[in-house]
Amino acid sequence: MGDLPQSLKRLLSCSVDELSHDQAMELAVQLGKGARWLLKPEYLEKAKTAALNMGFSKGQIRGWQVPPSLPDERGACWVVAVTQQPDFKALREGVVVPLRWEKGSYQDDSQLPEGLLKTAQSVIQALKLSGEIREDQQWNLVPAEECLFTDLGRILFEGKYASGWVSLAAGLLLAAGNGRPRPDVWATGCWNFETGVAAVDGLEEKLKTAAEYKVRRFFVPASCLKKARQIVDQLRLPLQIESLADSIKPRAALAQYLSSLAVRAGRHAPPEARTATYMFINDQQELTEYYLDCIVEDSADKVRQKIDPPEFRKCRYLITTVSDSYEIVCLSHLVFRPESSLIVFTQSKADRYQPLAEKAKEWLKGKNFDVQVRPLKSDSSRPLELVSEYQACVQELLGQDRDGPLVIDITPGTKLMSVAWAYAAPRTARLVYYESEFDAAKRKPKPFSEKPSVISVQELLRNT
């Protein structure tokens, strides 16, 4: 505290009732850009009243908004820390520090409080060690507001910030994946390189601060979950408390938090933004819903354009398979636009696949597709029987229109199922396979990266 002027210390030590309106305004002005982050709301309100009494307009004091808006641009993040200066009655118990990860050339980080800089370095080290960010990439943590740490109030931001680790790490993962953060999802958690997410102190102050900022979901270390929920119940805070995962891999530990934190790019956002959103979503159901709501139609148009030669787009009948998700089933329908289609699944796994098949059917019916669902008695362990069953499927779908243009999507299902189709498909049919870029770290195919391979069965047989 050596650098803090005595006059500022005096003002910070006063209760709000002890301060005159002018003194409250002086306090806010002296703290500079830090004022709205550091001061308790009642102090800022008093400063605002003083300004209005002096004849300044509401527009001129909009910057003293209570609570301030959190940054939400790409790279934005924030940490919530507990004030270490109990004698300064004017300071919030929990102080939010708005920050931003910047990629690129080296910058002088010295304006960051030392504790924050150390935590940021630990985050970068952990994410590089786990391969989440590239070793040769330079990332810098900077204040989200210029001069935040150069005004007089900078000293009041000093602290340890170890519990800001998970927030900073999630912020960096989002920044590296082109995502943007939601201001109503917060977290607190330290990091131990040997055990993963570690417990934090000051939960009550942080949760109260979060409630003031109208936070919806708050993630805490698993070891703090019970205590956090007790605090929320006792104080009746409108917060949903959730647990960070126990894992020594940062992305796995933060997966659910990261998924909640990422802003969902809208239907009309650029494909890159929608891809980024898709890659951050952790919940399978939400993932599918997002894909169907925001991605599949544009993606299907692009895929259709890529089919070469163009006459291979012709399709009256489509047969496809449901596996672990039905996104590809829907994509294939939008690519080939069949008049009638059949979705098959393995009956032995009906409890898993039938609901997905029914959901796909329902969604496709909403798009005016004529879709049937059919269980397969055979599976990959009995390929010859599977071939017969596939042939029956074709007959059932095509009926008398035996030469009608039929496309069979062999992308979903097992490899043996695909092989079986090569034998079961009629000569007039075409097989399609979608190849996608696969993100190994996130274990997902990247949307908009699908490349279709359409093969004429007749051509295939001619060459074998």
Add this chain to the structure above:
Amino acid sequence: MNAHGKSDALGYLEQLRDALADPFLDEFDGQSPSEEAKQAAARLAVALGYCRLFGIDAGEDDGTLPVPESRGAIESLLGQIHDLREQIQTLPERWDDAADGFEAESLCADVLEQRMDLWAAMVALGEASLSALIDEDPGAEELSEDVERLMNAIFDLDDEIKQQEILLLLSTLTETELLENWRRNLVEPYASILPYWLDGTLEDAAQYLEREFEATVPRFKVVKPEVRASQRTREVFKNLPQPLAVAADAQAPPNPFILLKWRSPDGQYLARLFVPCPPVTGQMVRFNLVKLQPDGTELPASDLVGTFISLGGVVSQISADGSAHMDLDALVKAAHEQKEFALRVGDSIWEESNEEIK
């Protein structure tokens, strides 16, 4: 009243009574008094010494420090001298970082008050040492050695304080009542053997500072706060961004004002002006003048009602609530054009205290 006709207006008798009542002093009845006990003894020596310096009759509370308490007090004072030397070494830097003239002055006053305490303590401890020698106290010789050790430490401390840069900083206190208050209260023989901070040395340094400043402004290291602040006030108005047509155009700046402050020559009043940044065309700004109360609170300077106030030739009149309004555009224009840019209230120029406040 006491034998010298002095009242205890500064409360030293009260301090003496508080010091005597400190329960930690009981530890001197045992073998090894704690640090707290030694600090209590030091406070007692200081309070007793002030009674001697200012001729305050302590009545029943008067007396001479016993040897153990004296030796304990010396140990504590030696620690305080060590801390004070560190404070003096960093004084120029802290003075530069001080937010305003008030704070800079209080840093200097703090140093001199501690030095004054040491003088008072030495008076009481010298008396205790002499008494011990006369009474042939078995600890008299050790106490005498301790007192000499303390004196040597004080001599070394004075060497630090007497450095030109420190003296020049301390000389800013000549504009306050602090030194004169001390001088006025001293009784004989102390009034005739003034220490260097009361014998005119600081006043000479202040004059030197004034002369040197006028001659070598650009390269002089120590700049008086009001001078720096004066430059800053004009710069604030000159460098305001282009005014907005309407306040609603402001992009919600997180730090929407620049604070300027002035103090009346007698230190009783304070004027504040919050300059909007960015400004709005045609906006009036309000000076708020307050009267500072002893308890640190402020009251509107309503007793200045009707007094004229001007800055850079822009004139207004103080209202009953202690405020005065001026046209911001006129102030900006004056900052570019007028030679004088001081705040005048009535007949006096108020000292600016705006250092480093953004």
